[in-house]
Amino acid sequence: MDKYVMALDQGTTSSRCILFDKTGQIVSMSQKEFPQIYPNPGWVEHDPMEIWSSQCSVAVEAIASIGLTPDQIEAIGITNQRETTIVWDADTGKPIYNAIVWQCRRTSDIMEKMIEEGWSEYVKEHTGLLPDAYFSASKIAWILDNVEGARERAQNGELRFGTVDTWLIWNLTGGQVHATDYTNASRTMLFNIHELKWDEKIMDYFGIPMSMMPDVLPSSALFGETLDMIFGRKIPISGVAGDQQAALFGQCGFEKGDVKNTYGTGCFLLMNTGKEPITSKNGLLTTIAAGSSDKPDYVLEGSVFIGGAAIQWLRDGLKIIEKASDTQEIAESAEDTAGAYFVPAFTGLGAPYWNMEARGTFTGITRGCEKKHFVRAVLESIAYQVNDVLKAMQEDAGVRIRLLRVDGGASANTFLMQFEADILGTSVLRPRCIETTALGAAYLAGLYTGYWKDLQEIRDNWQLDETFTPQMERHDAHRLVDGWDKAVKTTLYAAKLYLC
Numbered sequence: 001m002d003k004y005v006m007a008l009d010q011g012t013t014s015s016r017c018i019l020f021d022k023t024g025q026i027v028s029m030s031q032k033e034f035p036q037i038y039p040n041p042g043w044v045e046h047d048p049m050e051i052w053s054s055q056c057s058v059a060v061e062a063i064a065s066i067g068l069t070p071d072q073i074e075a076i077g078i079t080n081q082r083e084t085t086i087v088w089d090a091d092t093g094k095p096i097y098n099a100i101v102w103q104c105r106r107t108s109d110i111m112e113k114m115i116e117e118g119w120s121e122y123v124k125e126h127t128g129l130l131p132d133a134y135f136s137a138s139k140i141a142w143i144l145d146n147v148e149g150a151r152e153r154a155q156n157g158e159l160r161f162g163t164v165d166t167w168l169i170w171n172l173t174g175g176q177v178h179a180t181d182y183t184n185a186s187r188t189m190l191f192n193i194h195e196l197k198w199d200e201k202i203m204d205y206f207g208i209p210m211s212m213m214p215d216v217l218p219s220s221a222l223f224g225e226t227l228d229m230i231f232g233r234k235i236p237i238s239g240v241a242g243d244q245q246a247a248l249f250g251q252c253g254f255e256k257g258d259v260k261n262t263y264g265t266g267c268f269l270l271m272n273t274g275k276e277p278i279t280s281k282n283g284l285l286t287t288i289a290a291g292s293s294d295k296p297d298y299v300l301e302g303s304v305f306i307g308g309a310a311i312q313w314l315r316d317g318l319k320i321i322e323k324a325s326d327t328q329e330i331a332e333s334a335e336d337t338a339g340a341y342f343v344p345a346f347t348g349l350g351a352p353y354w355n356m357e358a359r360g361t362f363t364g365i366t367r368g369c370e371k372k373h374f375v376r377a378v379l380e381s382i383a384y385q386v387n388d389v390l391k392a393m394q395e396d397a398g399v400r401i402r403l404l405r406v407d408g409g410a411s412a413n414t415f416l417m418q419f420e421a422d423i424l425g426t427s428v429l430r431p432r433c434i435e436t437t438a439l440g441a442a443y444l445a446g447l448y449t450g451y452w453k454d455l456q457e458i459r460d461n462w463q464l465d466e467t468f469t470p471q472m473e474r475h476d477a478h479r480l481v482d483g484w485d486k487a488v489k490t491t492l493y494a495a496k497l498y499l500c
């Protein structure tokens with residue numbers, strides 16, 4: 001009887017379930033979108049019950065659609081949108097408020113106050129993060145402050161906190177297990193990434209009692225077993241990791257110096273830095289890598305806010321393309337951008353600039369600039385931003401990156417991948433399976449149960465789709481990057497002018 005590993009991939013806009021076989025191939029996939037809730041400008045919520053029911057239904061569907069029996073599911077791995085915060089009643093299992101999603105900015109004021117009070121260094125040193133509303137800590141505090149009676153109930157030990165992985169584990173085990181893994185814990189801004197325990201000082205600052213916090217395990221470990229009634233049999237949950245760390249694992253980023261970039265709505269770059277956490281001087285974050293050891297590896301993480309989102313804007317905002325993939329042919333029909341640069345600072349610029357006032361700019365436009373140049377400049381802007389973050393990473397880690405492994409929707413764009421290799425001066429490797437997030441979660445789960453023997457067996461599964469090697473002369477690449485640097489300076493300068 002063939003067996004498969006189930007990955008539950010709980011994302012920001014949809015819940016998916018993918019079944020993988022021993023060779024790392026997808027044998028079944030099921031997906032369901034769920035509603036986004038925007039109660040106020042800048043606020044984003046999900047209904048935790050919709051997260052749970054959509055995830056549960058796709059899991060059942062993925063098994064049924066190819067006629068498997070529950071006995072054929074070896075183990076479950078969970079990967080999830082990180083930082084999103086849920087608080088529920090320990091007795092009833094009912095959430096006391098909607099999930100506050102990572103994108104939600106409602107707690108910006110709380111975080112500004114914390115920064116003004118001089119907490120930045122402490123937070124950075126202990127959690128590896130820059131204090132921000134993005135992470136779970138201030139979101140928990142907001143729920144405790146704004147749901148009637150919540151603080152008191154929390155003090156009485158009646159409430160539980162969890163990121164989405166924890167919420168799913170809780171429900172899959174019928175409320176018997178309250179746990180998370182190192183990677184998810186390291187994105188709460190409440191976890192000491194060096195001592196691998198919850199940081200009491202930060203918890204006190206937000207008034208969060210320890211009784212709310214889940215146990216923390218390595219990503220490949222036995223978290224619990226599913227209730228009989230869900231799949232008709234108990235199935236071990238033996239892999240858990242936040243989406244970006246799961247993707248690094250799915251890309252076989254096991255060694256110090258391994259780097260992956262996911263080209264999705266935004267771009268997420270992660271570099272494995274081995275057993276030593278590196279503190280960034282360039283605005284990158286330090287978090288924990290997925291693995292099976294209780295002495296985990298660390299990663300440097302940098303993100304680009306607007307990646308594929310710029311392509312969505314061409315399609316849905318400007319309406320100058322019909323579908324995202326059209327950009328490839330259009331960009332290739334132009335020799336260059338006719339001197340134009342686009343800086344997609346729609347919501348500010350992230351690492352290494354960190355300027356939240358910056359807004360998008362086009363520079364160097366002449367009469368000869370046509371649609372094809374415009375589209376090409378938008379695609380190229382994604383590659384330049386990734387180059388900026390990679391430069392910062394190399395500087396922080398003191399290593400020269402040998403190759404970049406890529407995944408995510410926009411990595412399908414061959415023009416973009418070739419241009420990236422040209423600008424970086426480094427080979428770009430695109431695997432056959434670009435569902436690396438789910439694959440990483442499956443690998444973590446299957447490694448624990450022995451479905452995959454060791455990391456080497458997983459490495460052997462990694463299959464190349466295409467390697468993009470640098471074709472451009474280095475001095476040409478440098479000239480282009482110089483132009484980009486000037487365009488970014490223009491953007492930053494404009495932001496300053498508007499502030500005056």
Ligand code: ADP
Nearest residue numbers: 264265308309311312324325408409410412413
């Ligand atoms: P997410 O997980 O963030 O939703 P995905 O990994 O599914 O993102 O990638 C979707 C993003 O990739 C969208 O922003 C889309 O515009 C972009 N995209 C998809 N296909 C292409 C393509 N062929 N060329 C350029 N961008 C693309």
